[in-house]
Amino acid sequence: MPRLLLALMLLALPAAAQHPWDNPLRDDAKFSFYDRGPYRQGVPRPESILGFNVGDAHTQYHLQERVLLAIAEAAKDRVRVEEIGVSNERRTMRIYIVSSPENIARLDAIRADLDRIADPRGATQAQLDAVIARTPAVVWFSGSVHGDEVPGFEASMQLLYHFAASNEPATLEHLKNAIVIINPSSNPDGHERFAVWSNSIAVGSAEATALEQQRGQPWATRGRFNHYRFDMNRDLMAITQREVQAITGGMLRWHPMVTADLHGYTSTYYMAPAARPVNANISGWPFKWSEAIGRGNAAAFDRYGWLYFVRDAFDLYYPGYYDSWPSLNGAMGTTYETDGGPALLQYREDGTLLSLRDGISKHYVASIATFETSAARAREMVRDYAAFRAKAVTDGRNGTIKRVVFVPGSDPVRAAELAAALMRAGIEVTRTTAGFSSTRASSYTEDGTRARNFPAGSYVVDLAQPQGKLAKALLEADPELDPVFAREQLAKFQRNQQRSRNADDTEGYEFYDVSAWALPVAYGVEAYWTEDAPALQGQLLSFTNGVRMGAEVLPHAITGGIVEGRDARSAYLWRNDRNNAAKLAAQLMQEGFRVAIAAQPIQTGNVTWPRGTWVARVSRNETTLAARVDTLAKLAGVEVRGVNSAFPDDAQYGTGSSVVVDLKRPSIAVVAEGNISHTSFGAVWWSLEQRYGVRFTPISANALNGDLSAFTGIIIPSGGVQGNGANLKRWVENGGALVTFGGATSWATREDVGLTSARRITCADKKAEPTRSTAAPLDSTRATASPNACADQLADLPGSHFDVVLDLTNWVTLGMEKQRMPVLVGGSSVLGLSHDGGNVAVFPTTGTLKRGGFTFPDNSERLLRGSAFIVQERVGRGNVVMFTNDPMFRGWWRALDRMVFNAVLLGGSF
Known part of the structure; x- marks a missing residue:
């Protein structure tokens, strides 16, 4: 539609239709957030606190927080608030748990029942059936992990109001059968960068060249990422970021059966079911529910005549997404992508208008439909979730890969970091107190399968556990790929091979992310998977007595500091066989101490040190060297040894040789x-x-x-x-x-x-x-x-x-x-x-x-x-x-x- 004609049409609208969402060229023209009442009078609507309607501007985090807390305070009989963490920029992260007053009154007992269902080991089927019969389904919504994909953030306010305030009979009945959990902002810091920038320049222009359109974001303020510019929808592999740790911790605490991650932006709305490929460890019930929930959402959209698509874009293969990771825990995980925003208003190619409010409306409708489909079949959903968890234990016991074992090796910090990453995902890790053997063990880095002996202190992940599907997905060396999807990619490859090198019709491959990710390989630890699971002696690790090292909490302490030669007269040496060895060297040099490195093997007395050994000479440093080395080495988990002479007993090189290279203070x-x-x-x-x-x-x-x-x-x-x-x-x-x-x-x-x-x-x-x-x-x-x-x-x-x-x-x-x-x-x-x-x-x-x-x-x-x-x-x-x-x-x-x-x-x- 020509822009001039569109402008004339807008001018021709009667005065009564001039409210932005009354425009017939918008999808949300006839939509209201308040047609599911009656509503309780004492619960404030978002606009009464914001001073503007949701969708008319970008809501900053502190204002969203004010709205949500006010609604929760006014509806304590239906809402419980839990703090789950703090973002990198110190914004408090919360989840809002909503259900019927009866369920809220016994919420702690329900959570205990959820724990029982999530770990069926030791319970009879009759005992599990009794718990399943009284446990509501749990449905989790997360808003805007990509901070500039804002409709999920905005929709969270309207969703909480609906569940907290609506007295619609259908809503009240559904709240008896299910619990809804709203995580309103997965990325507070990224969203705030975007919202402040957008509000500072937005005038509601729909022109593609306007500053407020998405591609106009400056590099430093782009809101997709968190403070450290991580894409947190890829971080569930190792759960390194504070925000991801908070959210996954909440999921592990509440065991949702359905999770929906609210994103943007696509040309029309995307909803479940997912595209190929799906991770092979996601089996059974999630597929049935993905289809059922997708059809329920579609019916809700059809009532408005809204367009949508399913299956053809977003897969569940890589296990680090906010839909695949919950699915590997046993939930029906899904991504919803909306088509309105982040600009307040924009043109489609056909001249119709797409608004931020439109995108918010669609997330709102899809979320409510998802909840209603789940609540209507709550007993079946809870039973299927429990069966998935039980099957994970059985499959882990009977599968070819029964265990993954990794050893501290030369870098015990890195091995402990890997154990901690798995534990953050709720995966059980045992640390052995005695050596043990496997008759069939395969290395991640070497060919062949053979018998191996493992020392005390090894880490063992048994796949026969409720998180066994997730553990296998994160740890397997070569993930199974859907053969139909693989054939399609190979067919594209063959056709591309026949095209001219200058052809402009080359077909792109459909992988959405990486196709290999085994964490032992990424961490560089010595690791094996075994086809047997003999009895072993060990202790299940926990963070109860965890020790912080850098950005992470490890499940146990790592020995470090000057372990020999505390008052050395010649030099302090430490091997470069662990990542933190360089950390120690860099920190010392940045504090003004002089450090060197051995380019060849050296000897002190009769002790040979390998190439790469770090050397801090006493005579070339301040008298505080020993104390600082000891302190920093303890914090780094690095063992340092002091020596009293530079004389090598029989080798060519010692600490005074030219092969020990002095280094510049790093900047x-x-x-x-x-x-x-x-x-x-x-x-x-x-x-x-x-x-x-x-x-x-x-x-x-x-x-x-x-x-x-x-x-x-x-x-x-x-x-x-x-x-x-x-x-x-x-x-x-x-x-x-x-x-x-x-x-x-x-x-x-x-x-x-x-x-x-x-x-x-x-x-x-x-x-x-x-x-x-x-x-x-x-x-x-x-x-x-x-x-x-x-x-x-x-x-x-x-x-x-x-x-x-x-x-x-x-x-x-x-x-x-x-x-x-x-x-x-x-x-x-x-x-x-x-x-x-x-x-x-x-x-x-x-x-x-x-x-x-x-x-x-x-x-x-x-x-x-x-x-x-x-x-x-x-x-x-x-x-x-x-x-x-x-x-x-x-x-x-x-x-x-x-x-x-x-x-x-x-x-x-x-």
């Missing part, structure tokens, strides 16, 4: 803004600040053209970088350490940038190669593929696990002991080998390559073999270290942290 910058990925930047920010306690300075991408002399190391997270980086190159040549991730590495390999001899392999590199080889690896001398047709360019990987081989003579690998390790690879970029620098990590030309996830046949593995994963190149007096992936991916990939620290702390000294 680190991390690049933000521009085209830098928020989540890549956020993972670095959170890891450095929260996990490792290492200071850094965020700088704008534009600052790379200015004075960089204050910094010894610069990290460019994944994303686009503009220009040829001439100023940055000069900084490196003068002794700087530059570290690039992902997309920034692609920029760094450009010939005009001049930072490395490694080049990204592209179709252009292959045009002159007319023949096809299925066996030859990538050609390191030309940094292009050996003869392959351009059609053989690496197909877009969704995020899979592949082995790399490390160069254990390169300084970037100092402290690394094993030559092979799995890494996460996604996208279609392949990096040729450097012929002027170091190829720190290379995909192997022989042996096992793929460890987990989806691959394209005769493409992924063949084209990756022999290519580079990490490249180091000397530039003048400095160094560039380039990672082709995001090594701190989402804050839970920890296996590469030591090499990131080596790169940024050592790059100016080697």
Whole structure:
């Protein structure tokens, strides 16, 4: 519809129709939040507190809080409020529990019954049946985990009012059979950034170029992410963020049977059931309820003539979403995506209007319909939930994988962090007090199945537990993929292979996220899955006596501090075999202490220390060195030993040798803004600040053209970088350490940038190669593929696990002991080998390559073999270290942290 005609139509509307939502060009023209009454007079409506109608402006967090608490206070017979946590910016997070007065009066007893149903072990079926018969269904709604997807946040106020105030007979009856829990804001901090920015410039213009439209958000104020720029709808893998810990903790406490996560934005409303693929560990009853609830929602939308779609976009494969994670707990988890917002008003392509209130209205209607479908069949729903939990125990006992075992190894902190991540998900973890054996154990990083002995102190996850489905999903090395979905992707691949390289009709693959994610691999711990489950001695871990270390609470203490030679006269040494070893070194250096690192094995007396050992010499530091080393090492869980002599008994090198390299006091910058990925930047920010306690300075991408002399190391997270980086190159040549991730590495390999001899392999590199080889690896001398047709360019990987081989003579690998390790690879970029620098990590030309996830046949593995994963190149007096992936991916990939620290702390000294 032409814009002029639309404007004339709006002017022609009678005065009585000029209220915004009376406009016939809007979906919500005839919608009211108040047609489900009568309503109790003493319960305040949201607009009476806000001073405006919901949807007329963006509600800030403190105002939403005021509305919700006022409604709850006025309806105490139906509403109970629970504080579940505090956001990173110190906003209190609450859930609002609503049911009939009778249920609220016995809410504590109901929660005890829910605990009993959630863990059926030790109960007879008759006992469970009695509990099921008296337990209401629990339905959970979460608003706006992506802070600029605001309709869920806004709809929460109207939902609480409806359930707390409506005296409609149907609503009262449903509240007897079910409990509704409203988590009104999953991301208070991100929402507040967006709301303040939007309200400061919004005038209600529907024009696409208006500042208030979504794409106008400035980089620093974009509200999708939390304070640390994490996408919290991906964080349920390891539950690192405070907000996610609060919400999942609430879910584990209340055991919802249905969860709906309220998002935006799609062209029309999206509702359950979900698309393929669905995680294979989500089995049984959720599918039945997904269909039933979807049909109930559809009927509610059809009454208004609203459009919607199901199935074709949002899957339940990756277990870290707010729909897949509850589903693996036994709930019917779903995502709802609305089509109105975040702008107050906008045009559709056909000239009709889409409003924020429209998006709120649809979430409101879908949520009520979801609740009503659940409440109408509450007994059946509770019984099905209980059966899912019982089946998880049975399947874990009878399945091929019966246990996952991981050992402290050389980094007990990382192993304890993995145990803590699983425990935050409600998964039972046992720490053994005696050694035990398995007759059939398979390693996550080695080939074959064999008998193994495990030491005391190992961590054991038995899959025969109520959270067994979730445990298996988080821990399995190679997730099962829906064969129908897999065939569809391979068919697309085959068709793409037949197209011209310049074709504009290439079909995209339908993976919504990564296809491999095993937490033991991501954490880099020594781990195994076993096909047997012999009796063992141990203790079930809890956080009752937990110990805080950095950003996390661990289930038990880790030994650290100066464990030998407290009053050393020569030096203090600690191995670089745990992530926190670099933390200790960096913290000491940032406090002004002088630290060095051994580039080769050294000896003190008759004790040999491996390459990568950190050394703090007594004579080169203040007298407070010992006390500070001891304090920081205890906080880091790092064991330090003092020595009284620099003399090696029989080895070539000691602590006074030239192979012990003095390091510069670090001053680190991390690049933000521009085209830098928020989540890549956020993972670095959170890891450095929260996990490792290492200071850094965020700088704008534009600052790379200015004075960089204050910094010894610069990290460019994944994303686009503009220009040829001439100023940055000069900084490196003068002794700087530059570290690039992902997309920034692609920029760094450009010939005009001049930072490395490694080049990204592209179709252009292959045009002159007319023949096809299925066996030859990538050609390191030309940094292009050996003869392959351009059609053989690496197909877009969704995020899979592949082995790399490390160069254990390169300084970037100092402290690394094993030559092979799995890494996460996604996208279609392949990096040729450097012929002027170091190829720190290379995909192997022989042996096992793929460890987990989806691959394209005769493409992924063949084209990756022999290519580079990490490249180091000397530039003048400095160094560039380039990672082709995001090594701190989402804050839970920890296996590469030591090499990131080596790169940024050592790059100016080697």
